[in-house]
Amino acid sequence: MLSRASKYAILSTLYLAEHASKEKKMSVKAIAGSINVPSPFLAKLFQQLVKCNIISSTKGPNGGFFLTEENEKKTVIDIIEEIDGTNKIDDCFLGLAKCDGNNPCPVHFIVEPFKRKIFGKFRDQTIKEFADEVEAQGSVLFLSGLEKKK
Amino acid sequence: MLSRASKYAILSTLYLAEHASKEKKMSVKAIAGSINVPSPFLAKLFQQLVKCNIISSTKGPNGGFFLTEENEKKTVIDIIEEIDGTNKIDDCFLGLAKCDGNNPCPVHFIVEPFKRKIFGKFRDQTIKEFADEVEAQGSVLFLSGLEKKK
DNA sequence: ATATTAAAGGATAAAAAGGTCTTTTAATAA
DNA sequence: TTATTAAAAGACCTTTTTATCCTTTAATAT
Ligand code: FES
Ligand code: FES
Numbered sequence: 001m002l003s004r005a006s007k008y009a010i011l012s013t014l015y016l017a018e019h020a021s022k023e024k025k026m027s028v029k030a031i032a033g034s035i036n037v038p039s040p041f042l043a044k045l046f047q048q049l050v051k052c053n054i055i056s057s058t059k060g061p062n063g064g065f066f067l068t069e070e071n072e073k074k075t076v077i078d079i080i081e082e083i084d085g086t087n088k089i090d091d092c093f094l095g096l097a098k099c100d101g102n103n104p105c106p107v108h109f110i111v112e113p114f115k116r117k118i119f120g121k122f123r124d125q126t127i128k129e130f131a132d133e134v135e136a137q138g139s140v141l142f143l144s145g146l147e148k149k150k
Numbered sequence: 151m152l153s154r155a156s157k158y159a160i161l162s163t164l165y166l167a168e169h170a171s172k173e174k175k176m177s178v179k180a181i182a183g184s185i186n187v188p189s190p191f192l193a194k195l196f197q198q199l200v201k202c203n204i205i206s207s208t209k210g211p212n213g214g215f216f217l218t219e220e221n222e223k224k225t226v227i228d229i230i231e232e233i234d235g236t237n238k239i240d241d242c243f244l245g246l247a248k249c250d251g252n253n254p255c256p257v258h259f260i261v262e263p264f265k266r267k268i269f270g271k272f273r274d275q276t277i278k279e280f281a282d283e284v285e286a287q288g289s290v291l292f293l294s295g296l297e298k299k300k
Numbered sequence: 301a302t303a304t305t306a307a308a309g310g311a312t313a314a315a316a317a318g319g320t321c322t323t324t325t326a327a328t329a330a
Numbered sequence: 331t332t333a334t335t336a337a338a339a340g341a342c343c344t345t346t347t348t349a350t351c352c353t354t355t356a357a358t359a360t
Binding site: 003004005038040041044058059060061062063 | 325327
């Protein structure tokens with residue numbers, strides 16, 4: 001449904017929202033380490049996210065990545081569409097050309113409500129709002145999935 | 151979530167359940183044409199499905215693929231696990247090492263109920279039951295997704 | 301028996317996804 | 331102004347997934 005690339009991008013953008021700021025920028029390596037993602041791969045993703053204004057960066061000493069107020073208004077859907085080129089959340093679960101109540105696949109009426117819910121969340125919440133919620137509910141952003149948030 | 155291969159396998163097995171029988175076997179080409187899938191690729195998938203007793207075949211004139219009563223008792227999960235090697239439905243939507251209520255990713259509580267529902271359906275309904283339901287509700291099995299069932 | 305038909309088997313090929321490395325550019329601290 | 335730092339850019343490499351082709355085997359209709 002989502003490529004690994006877009007999953008990395010989502011998690012690390014949320015991580016930036018939580019842990020970085022204009023005053024405390026973070027390097028790819030630091031984030032890659034925290035999220036447990038191959039850093040050269042993440043570096044490529046970050047280049048793309050900077051270019052399309054989802055995250056920001058500066059070079060040099062104390063340089064790194066962070067989010068501006070403008071960045072914080074982007075959405076998870078923006079990330080997915082940028083990285084995956086298209087938004088595969090909308091695709092039919094069984095691969096039909098289009099997901100459509102008039103030509104439903106055998107699981108359409110189970111899948112469709114879920115898609116509405118998650119798509120709505122990804123579209124209507126800004127990164128900032130999403131990150132705040134993540135922090136409030138203590139959700140995990142580490143790919144290893146084993147660490148505990150304190 | 152599901153590979154294209156397992157989607158093809160699911161759709162064509164359901165198609166076999168609806169349209170083929172011991173008396174009226176169907177060739178790969180016929181099915182590939184109906185479902186709109188590359189036929190050499192489907193042929194390979196069918197070899198695998200035959201080997202693990204999810205579908206049946208005979209060679210020669212009037213040969214082809216069909217389901218025995220035993221085949222009809224298999225489940226969609228059996229297909230997925232055979233073709234994809236593993237069942238990725240259980241995976242975390244954002245890629246965490248495991249999907250777990252104790253270490254939930256930011257969308258876990260939206261995703262988890264859906265996974266339970268679809269996994270339950272795929273595990274508890276036999277192919278035969280599934281296919282009957284598909285027929286009753288007039289669900290579509292054509293990948294092109296445009297044809298109308300009459 | 302023989303020709304014909306359709307699946308099985310096995311070897312490749314093409315495309316996409318995932319990941320790495322090296323050089324260049326820009327910011328800044330000394 | 332120079333050395334250092336960290337991102338940008340671009341060229342590769344690897345693995346996995348998807349797809350094709352060709353030869354062999356087995357069933358059957360004649
Ligand atoms: S048609 Fe398959 S999920 Fe909607
Ligand atoms: S932890 Fe991510 S979907 Fe359950």
